[in-house]
Amino acid sequence: MKFRRLENASLDNKTALVRVDFNVPVTEGGGIADDTRLRAAVPTIQALQEAGAKIVLLSHFGRPKGRIDPSLSLGFLTDPLAALLGSPVTFCEDLTGQAARDAVKALNSGDVLLMENTRFLPGETANDPKLSAQVATLGDVFIQDAFSAAHRAHMSSAGLADYLPAYAGLAMERELDHLSQALDHPKPPVMAVVGGAKVSTKIDLLQNLVSKLDILVIGGGMANTFLAAKGVNVGASLCEHDLADTARQIMAAASNASCEIMLPVDVVVAKEFKAYAASRVCAPQDVASDEMILDAGPETVNAIADAMDRAKTLIWNGPLGAFELEPFDTATVEAAQYAAKRTRDGKLISVAGGGDTVSALNHAGVADDFTFISTAGGAFLEWMEGKALPGVTAISN
Structure with a gap:
């Protein structure tokens, strides 16, 4: 199939909103039981860093159903992700307010910012166009790198593409190329x-x-x-x-x-x-x-x-x-x-x-x-x- 690839995106000094899948399995103590999904996002993040982009990561975690649930916050992932990247990762507990805008504005080229659980927002799973438009103001391009969430018509997996140029991340690209090779061609x-x-x-x-x-x-x-x-x-x-x-x-x-x-x-x-x-x-x-x-x-x-x-x-x-x-x-x-x-x-x-x-x-x-x-x-x-x-x-x- 034909889709827009990362290599064709203009990224230098642009803010990229990147949909990743950080819905990782956790241990009883709250640690990461398997970091496969974090590692899967690393190639795309590093490619964006090399291209001079500012990286804003979006992911869901669990099923908070549109309500803030501190036990389902993504904050615990910043250190493990930073270790995999070999560079700092900051975290923002907001997605739509002034704190989110300030956090994104503070980014320099190559910086990585992880936003709070997208499913804390009531309009996420409903793919609310107003929410999509609001979150889209944080970035210049949308990178879809979570094939595992691609079957959901959610704000963070599809809705942002109505307001921003959209491209496949490297993990998404690899998935689509192999599936096309197996079934389409x-x-x-x-x-x-x-x-x-x-x-x-x-x-x-x-x-x-x-x-x-x-x-x-x-x-x-x-x-x-x-x-x-x-x-x-x-x-x-x-x-x-x-x-x-x-x-x-x-x-x-x-x-x-x-x-x-x-x-x-x-x-x-x-x-x-x-x-x-x-x-x-x-x-x-x-x-x-x-x-x-x-x-x-x-x-x-x-x-x-x-x-x-x-x-x-x-x-x-x-x-x-x-x-x-x-x-x-x-x-x-x-x-x-x-x-x-x-x-x-x-x-x-x-x-x-x-x-x-x-x-x-x-x-x-x-x-x-x-x-x-x-x-x-x-x-x-x-x-x-x-x-x-x-x-x-x-x-x-």
């Missing part, structure tokens, strides 16, 4: 692995993907619903029987689009949902009434690996089984490791993201081997569903 044949518990959460995703893919692997609890829709008795397995018609419609659409759907040809079953429960491998049609499917079997993994040998582009979303419970993580781990090997060998472009995907790939030890892994969650899924994202539309040409 992929190298065929294109394959997707879509797993997880429920079809109901991924109907839009599946309906969009079957029109774009050559091969679609369906795993996890979702596969049970498709097997049941084909008349297979899945016993006590997690299954949305009420979505049988939907599953059949998706399979019909895939057939019409010449998209091959792959379902498990063998499964791992147990009578208890717990780690190391007694289990066996059987064909899907041989599942007993008191057994539940907890993983795909070895023949299914082999079939997935064979499909990966044919594919040039892979999109991965969701696990193939109950990967949190050993040994029912086997299919997910083995398939992910094979995808990683194909990627390392330069034979596969692999893009993953959404939901439990990042955890599953970390568990398999392959997160660093995929071409790109998105941590954006909901935004990644909505992109894959083919939906327009307000924060992306804001920077589009």
